Amino acid sequence: MSRLWKEFSKGLWTDLPPFKIVLGLCPVLAVTKTADNGFGMGLAVIFVLTLSNVFVSAVRKIIPAKVRIACFIVIAASLVVAVELLMQAYAYPLYQQLGIFVPLIVVNCIILGRAEAFASKNTVLLSAADGFGMGVGFTMSLTFLGGLRELFGYGTLFGSQIMPESFKPFSFMIEAPGAFVCLGIVLAAMNAFTNRQRRKKGLAVLDNPTHDCKTCGICGH
């Protein structure tokens, strides 16, 4: 049980996608114009990521190693088609907002990354916990980034007016360059926070934290 919780919770902070493992940036930059969009995208990713981890883990012993990537893609693609049809049926406005980025979940690096780094080496239950945790982390990040951009770009949060009437929308935040700037600031703030924690614990401060194999430790390389 503790192992299960460990695999689930690592997606919430230590390996929080996409801020800690900088993967799957395409939807992060493109769909986070509003908190609603970010949240909807996150839900779709939770669904695909959890189920793809489960299926990949279930068939991990019968897939030949040489064609495993193709198999992962096929599994992810089938799930994404399911999500797309579900969204068209039950959340059509959101589907129209997200547009091309729903089919593009197939090629989201996080899906493939978790399948390759975790699900293809672990049991079904652990993989499900890992996928669900990562998905929840991804949803949190996207909602946070979307909320930040929506708050300044439109003056609203989840569609309701937050800023006073006299506030002139800071449209830069909802344009593409604003997404990059926001993401950069969030990453910098997280690194600063991590360094502060390390300093409190008396550990050496990472002068220029990089996301290489030494600091990440996701796949145990």
Add this chain to the structure above:
Amino acid sequence: MKPISGSPVLTVSSSPHIHCGRTIKGTSLQILLALLPAAGFAVWHSDLLALRVLALSCIVAVIAEAGCLKLMKREIESDNYTALLCGLMFGFLMPPSSPWWLIAVGSSLSIIIGRMVFGGLGGEPLCAPLVGWAICKVSWPELMNFDMSMLTSELTYPLSQLQNFGPETLDEYSLKSLLLGFQLGGSGAAQSGAILLGGVYLISRKIIRIDIPLAFVGGVSIAAALFYTISPVDYALPVYHILCGSTLFGAFFLATDSSSSPVGHFPMIAYGLSAGILVIIIRVYGAYPDGVPFAILLANLMTPLFEKIRPKPFGGITNVHLQR
């Protein structure tokens, strides 16, 4: 190390031992001095409106830099006047009628996003005042539009006239009136004559090298002349492109920003030429009447590429030798 007694006879220190005496503070003071005539003209033309813009922009920039340095636990070095200079240059680009919050936001973002997030002075990959300007331009286009924000002024904005009504409208501007700054535009950037004076002063004092301004103006002239020879009816004379808008301000003050422009003769000339040609391309085909800020930002992005062009070291092994 304290001397044992009295004044030291010999000072032991590491190299360099000879210093040319140029300091950051001295350089920025010289540039500020070169900007003064344009600032004076701006205040005169806008009936003191520009004074408010320039003063607020400078104050906010200095406060933003000091705040960032405090946050980064570094020594506060506002006395080298670089933040003041950055704020003044940002103010030069803004319409004199800008509301106070627009100036405050733009000026502080110039310093924070344009400079301090890259590690402070000397680390900026883009000309810092232009970063703030671009953010404001994208966010609040109606306030940054000189025609719409300066309705009460009797002056007109020649570049939007050119874009909307064709080059014959430029005939109403005499060269003398353009040089004296009788045109709408950025509060200080439109004072072409005063800017030219300041630029020549900087070159004569060897604060900036002549390569970039010359190549920039050359690029603008070549591209504009090319369009003019293709069709004199549809495109304006090169001299209008040089004197209207912020071309000269860009050439002498923005493009020569020390940390975002390349070093070396050939890279500087390539950088200036490409920025100048981009100005005309944006003015002719783009949606923005004045292409100078975006052209310089794009050229800034190409700076690392231009810096790959390096002189052959004396006695260094060339490829020819290696092939043998």
